[in-house]
Amino acid sequence: MRRMDADVAVIGGGPGGYVCAIRAGQLGLRTIIIEPDKLGGECLNYGCIPSKSLITVSKLVDRLKEAEKFGLKTDGVSLDYVQMQKWKSEVVSKLVSGVEALLKGNHVTIIKGSAEILTKDRIAVTTQSGREEIPTRSIVIATGTEPIQLQGLERDGQVVIGSKEALELTSAPKRLLVVGGGAIGLEFACMYQKFGSQVTVVELMAQLLPGSDPEVVRVVQKKLEARGAKVFLGSKVTSLTKSSGVAKVELETPVGPISIIADKVLVSVGRRPRTAGMNIAGLGIKTDQRGFILASQRMMTNVDGVYAIGDVSGPPLLAHKASKQGIVAAECIAGLPSAADWRAMPDAIFTDPEVASVGITEAKAAEAGVEVKRTRFQFSALGRALSTGETEGFVKVVSRAKDGLVVGVQIVGPDASNLISEVALAMEMGATVEDIALTVHPHPTLSEALMEAAESASGSPIHQMKI
């Protein structure tokens, strides 16, 4: 045995795994982390961070195009894709090396390789230098998810691509077909539309961003369509043929079959748990029907000492959720009374405009049979939104009718992703709409929209006529 036995073996170096390992290291546990690819996982390397870098550029391009409205004259805007990609890669590698430094600084042993679980206290690691077995007191499965492949829509990396390739493009495809109108698909749809692509979105369900509030989604869809995109809901791809570098795609839509030519087809139809090598069957680890591992509030599976965090432990698939679960798992392994007991799990989608939500929607409240109040405030009535020229969208507050308890907020509009955190805190603290309404919000800021919507709910809006 070359290495010492471990207290914790974290399998997967994404935002769940690396955070778990750092916390475990801080708590004095002998920790190893095994990652076959780059540290930081999907989020840092192929997801959140690189996509937000490119989306930022796309927004800038877009704003410059409309800059004349503000009196700003540009002599035509041109985008150097190579430079943009270079900058994006720098951002990513800076963060990845930061993660590595943090792991090392907390005495975590990093192993570049793939892991298999043999028993609940033994794993096997395969690296460039061979295979070895490591006894460990506990195991954290943080292997994440991988994109679902659709039959007939297999990625080839050229014409049919996934989100990973979509981040590496060095030019905007002339015609982009996005299959799957979820968060990932729509972010790319909005981004490439700004880079000049003619975008078509196909979604199997009856609305984009399934599960989100329909009023919110309408704002995003309207803008997408106003800029020339075609959106087919309740539709699916029936066939795809490739010839001379383009795809001919047949769609089945509620208005009949439609044929589309696309230079790139981005497939983003959901993700499935990555559990190969985790010995799920051998150890009898319980999963749900889709294969997501079931974990308790302490993030432990039904097998003592084996924990599961992040995407692999089920939706919502969010980096920040994975990180928090990683902390909980590490603390529980160290014997601390930690638990995944959050009330609010905020969600942000970087479409145009941005969508962010926390808690439940009106529809979910109705399902629960609880009487709620729903109040809205449009960004178009807000000084700050007008002064930045971003007036689409609104803040919607859902509160319990009997006492004003905030149970959910949906935001569609400028900087929604930053605005939602206040609501997450409010919900964790059990705040009412009055609490938010009575809290002074600085002027002129976008956050005033939340205050106004809360004021409406508590019955005394200033900048809104009562209907």
Next chain:
Amino acid sequence: MTYEFKLPDIGEGVSEGEILKWMVREGEQVNEDQPLVEVMTDKVNVQIPSPRTGTVARISVKEGEIAKVGQTIVVIEEKGGQPAPMPANPQPVPTQSAEPRQMSTIASPFSAVLAAPATRRLARELEVDIATVKGTGPQGRVTDQDVQSAAAGSRVVTKPPEDKPAEQAHRAGGPEELIPLRGLRRTIAERMLKSSLASATVTHVDEADVTELIVLREALKSSAEKRGVKLTFLPLIVKALVPSLKEFPYVNSSMDEQGGNIILKKYYNFGIATDTEQGLIVPVVKDADRKDVFSIAGEIEQLATKSRSGQLGLDDVRGSTFTITNVGSIGGLFATPIINQPEVAILGTARIEKRPVVRDGKVEVRDMMYLSLSFDHRVFDGAYAARFTTSVIETLQDTKKLLSAVL
């Protein structure tokens, strides 16, 4: 087939347990789910059922011995063709595992207890089920303090996580009887523990010659009767204490921990510790400095009656600044009373007894009484407490001082 039964993980943080009692003997037949063994840990006693049907081949850990979690404690020989099938690779069966087997989900915003994240964490740390804590904050919000009180309360009641095994021990005719901690007992339990944890308590003991006090009481008895009150020693002691409390203001104070202040109180409300059938109650005689001894006597009598008939109002029991507990009526030399929070001192008065004492070089028989002052050392020191007690004794022993204090 041989099944080695290992001591399962009984609950959070428990790593070992004492084998209290084996319910089976070697060679005996045991059925699945039949009570097998009783184990005592530092937290709870649990009865563990047998995970298998078979014959007890060997008991590896005897009664009274300590077994570690994961250690084999009994070997069960399963017969072929038994109804309970055995997996090929037997895992230690977590019969009593505290791990819930459900998916971690976000609590519904409707059903959730109103409490801040840090308060929820505190509850976990103190092993308090926050759902059972009554919130005293706005809109019933559970505060840190509520959790702490609940934790203090539950430390008095040892709450077993598994109800079933405990119930069996407490069943009628069982070796233990279960008295639910309710009402006044629960309040006393919480208050007493809270007080012991809250103050740095020291008890200072001295004795007073109360011969003069007895004379005075005799002298005032008829006047009291005329006013329709019975004059005990208590109202006299209350009045005798007032000058000393004025002279030593820190004894009549409380501590404002949050603000970092000591609050000296310029009013003198006496808590009178009263023994009732349900337990200890401390009604309050307010503004004793501004009332004469007969009024105080009357009030004490009334409060005692109300206490015993359970008719005290909230106003009758709050606002005391200093408490007297008469521990002498039943027996004992002296006691070390627990401070009635948020006060900082309590005086225990013991039984009055004739004892030989030396006066001017001669042994004399005098009426003597022990005084025990429990005080919060955070607020004042032993020397201050001794000076205060000496001052009280001087008042009780000196006819002039006593008269001017009482009348």
